[in-house]
Amino acid sequence: MxxxxxxxxxxxxxxxxxxxxxxxxxxxxxxxxxxxxxxxxxxxxxxxxxxxxxxxxxxxxxxxxxxxxxxxxxxxxxxxxxxxxxxxxxxxxxxxxxxxxxxxxxxxxxxxxxxxxxxxxxxxxxxxxxxxxxxxxxxxxxxxxxxxxxxxxxxxxxxxxxxxxxxxxxxxxxxxxxxxxxxxxIIPLRKQLASLKDSKIVSGQLISFLLLTGHLTLYAYFAPYVQSNFNISASTMSIIYFLFGIAAVSGGGIGGWISDRLGTRKALLFIVPSFALSMFVLPLAAQVSFYIFMAVVMVWSALSWAISPAQQTYLMQSAPETADIQLSLNTSIMHLGIACGSFIGGIAIKEASVAINPWIGGAIAMLGLASALFSLSRRSRADKQPLATTKLAAEV
The missing domain is CATH 1.20.1250.20 (MFS general substrate transporter like domains)
Known part of the structure; x- marks a missing residue:
């Protein structure tokens, strides 16, 4: 390189x-x-x-x-x-x-x-x-x-x-x-946004948005959440973030392996609900012990990045003619998810307690599963085109 x-x-x-x-x-x-x-x-x-x-x-x-x-x-x-x-x-x-x-x-x-x-x-x-x-x-x-x-x-x-x-x-x-x-x-903005008329693509892009919204609902306030459950020092918190990061990076490789082995469809159906489940388990694990909590945190972190290879490959496969545009739009949509997640998490802390953030995040991630199921059930425009051409030929 x-x-x-x-x-x-x-x-x-x-x-x-x-x-x-x-x-x-x-x-x-x-x-x-x-x-x-x-x-x-x-x-x-x-x-x-x-x-x-x-x-x-x-x-x-x-x-x-x-x-x-x-x-x-x-x-x-x-x-x-x-x-x-x-x-x-x-x-x-x-x-x-x-x-x-x-x-x-x-x-x-x-x-x-x-x-x-x-x-x-x-x-x-x-x-x-x-x-x-x-x-x-x-x-x-x-x-x-x-x-x-x-x-x-x-x-x-x-x-x-x-x-x-x-x-x-x-x-x-x-x-x-x-x-x-x-x-x-130059790729005009109109052309970049035109592909979002396809319901399969829109719902596919929403998977990233909803998962990151759910993720950041807790991750943006992860330090206060950990401090509310365990009496740990600032140096220990730094180590926790370090371990979180290692798991996140390894999750990208694991996600790529899962996607290659199972295909993007099965990978999405496995990773998305697993990610939501890990967020629901976090507050339960915190009540048991710090070490069990950290084990679940590592799983949650790995799954947060494991979705990326399957998600990006799925978008390229669904719209190969606009693959570059889809990846560019996905970057923006991911950051919108980060923004929404940190905003929702802040409201949860202000109105209630940081203790409810993982529950809210897990519920939003489940909406990501619904979006994935809807997207996978739709036919892409590329798939529809041959049928339309055949029908036109028959009419002629």
Whole structure:
């Protein structure tokens, strides 16, 4: 794999860290800004919404720019946005800066995927894209726990200073080591959204949305949830996040293996209900012992990423003529799920208790199963087309 692909993966790692790092230091942020934990959780919500909405729009607006130049500019804006977060004392200013970092981060992620695929021959395209996603998932393993360690040792602002530093290093590396890359042909937003007229595709995309909504209902407030059940130190919480991340990354590989062995249809029907079940079991396991709870947490974490290979393969198989568009839209839809999950979880904490978050998340994940069953029962337009052609020929 070319060295430059790994540089792009590191940049993706930094963006992935920024999005979810807030979940591990929510209580530190809330105490410093004198806001509630649910209000601090809005820093995740606003990031995810801004990412989801801006990704397709900004990629179209900047479609004629040289990709390397756009990447460097995006990294610079990303760095500035995180410096604002680190230095501001205003809740509203931090919200705005989080939105700005998400907008620039969305360009960085999409460009990383596109540029990595262009750096390798067609036979290694999937492997290059997989390397970028390893960077994103790797932020769960190292980024979030590292952010917690820095936050607990030097204050919650320290991780954002560190992220700004990494952004500056990545910007220099991209400028020095990457070659100019011509832009790809522009795909109008109308064409990107046209495929969503197919009920099979819409319900297929909703699987990601509902599962991530259910997942983030608890994961965005996972630290407060664990603290409410067990009396553990901040360092132990960092270890829990580290183990969670290892399970998440391994889950991606397990999900790919299941999808290859069983096929995407059976994989979806196995992984989605298993994920919902794991969320329902979590509060029960917490009543038994910490070690049983952690075993269920590892299963829950692995299943949260296991769905991705089957889901993305299913979308490509259902709409092969718009496969790239489906994957791009799926990225936005996933972030909308993250935003909705963190928002719903915050409401649950404010109105009741964090103890009910896994139950709500599991119920939303079950809606994902209903969406999967509906999508699998529909015929794709590609399947319908031959029938329509045959009928027309018969009439003629």
């Amino acid at each position: 070319p060295f430059r692909v790994y540089i792009l993966a590191i940049a993706a790692f930094v963006v992935g860290t920024v999005e979810l790092i807030v979940g591990g230091i929510l209580e530190l942020i809330a105490a410093d800004l004198n806001v509630s934990v649910s209000a601090a959780g809005h820093f995740i919500t606003v990031f995810s919404i801004a990412f989801a909405v801006s990704a397709p729009i900004l990629m179209n607006v900047t479609a004629k720019m040289d990709r390397k130049k756009l990447y460097v500019i995006s990294l610079f804006v990303f760095m500035i946005a995180n410096l604002i977060v680190a230095m501001s004392s205003s809740y509203n200013v931090i919200l705005a800066a989080r939105a700005l970092s998400a907008m620039s981060g969305s360009i960085i992620i999409v460009l990383s995927i596109m540029m990595a695929s262009q750096l390798v021959p067609p036979s290694h395209k999937a492997r290059a894209i997989g390397t970028i996603f390893m960077g994103i998932s790797g932020s769960l393993v190292l980024g979030v726990p590292l952010g917690m360690v820095l936050g607990n040792a030097y204050g919650w602002r320290a991780p954002f200073f560190f992220i700004a530093l990494l952004s500056a290093i990545a910007m220099i590396c991209i400028q020095l080591l990457m070659e100019k890359t011509a832009p790809n042909p």
